Amino acid sequence: MSMSPLIDELVAAFRCLPGVGQKSALRMALYLLERDREGGTKLSGALSRAMVDVKRCQQCQTFTEAELCGICASDRRDPKTVCVVETPSDLQAIEQMGLYEGTYFVLMGHLSPLEGIGPEEIGIDRFCKLIDKNECTEVILATNPTVEGEATAHFIADMVKSRNVLLTRLAHGIPVGGELGYSDGSTISHAFQGRRPFA
Structure with a gap:
């Protein structure tokens, strides 16, 4: 049963994660809305920034915000x-x-x-x-x-x-x-x- 368009959209967004089905996604969505809106806002901001700013290291291909990751940039x-x-x-x-x-x-x-x-x-x-x-x-x-x-x-x-x-x-x-x-x-x-x- 559909709850509301925004809640349905939030549940669908959680379902993109590996191993998260409809029930788990609904449980996570309702938990954030009911008990941890501040955590949800923090999650949303971190996810949004990561999707924009995290890219691949130019040398080793791992994830980083910089041109080179910390390992490739290290002289040690x-x-x-x-x-x-x-x-x-x-x-x-x-x-x-x-x-x-x-x-x-x-x-x-x-x-x-x-x-x-x-x-x-x-x-x-x-x-x-x-x-x-x-x-x-x-x-x-x-x-x-x-x-x-x-x-x-x-x-x-x-x-x-x-x-x-x-x-x-x-x-x-x-x-x-x-x-x-x-x-x-x-x-x-x-x-x-x-x-x-x-x-």
């Missing part, structure tokens, strides 16, 4: 080591560890011919120019262990092979706390391939 990062990730959230996951001191290249997706996403759409040309310009010594492939992620990693590897660059891949395998009996064959295969000496 090693520009000769580049970690290739699919999304800005993958970049954030690696940054949270606080161990990696190189730079990134964010593909904003992966190769998917069925969806019309080819090398141009994920910026492979820009990536190749970046590693040549920075005279990179290592490229870390940190795409997701999905069929598309693996295909993307292999495509990038083929592009990089002709350059004098060390190509590495994040190890995939049994998670901490996981049991072999509950792991699929592909996960166990990756775990064996990524094994290293026991210290």
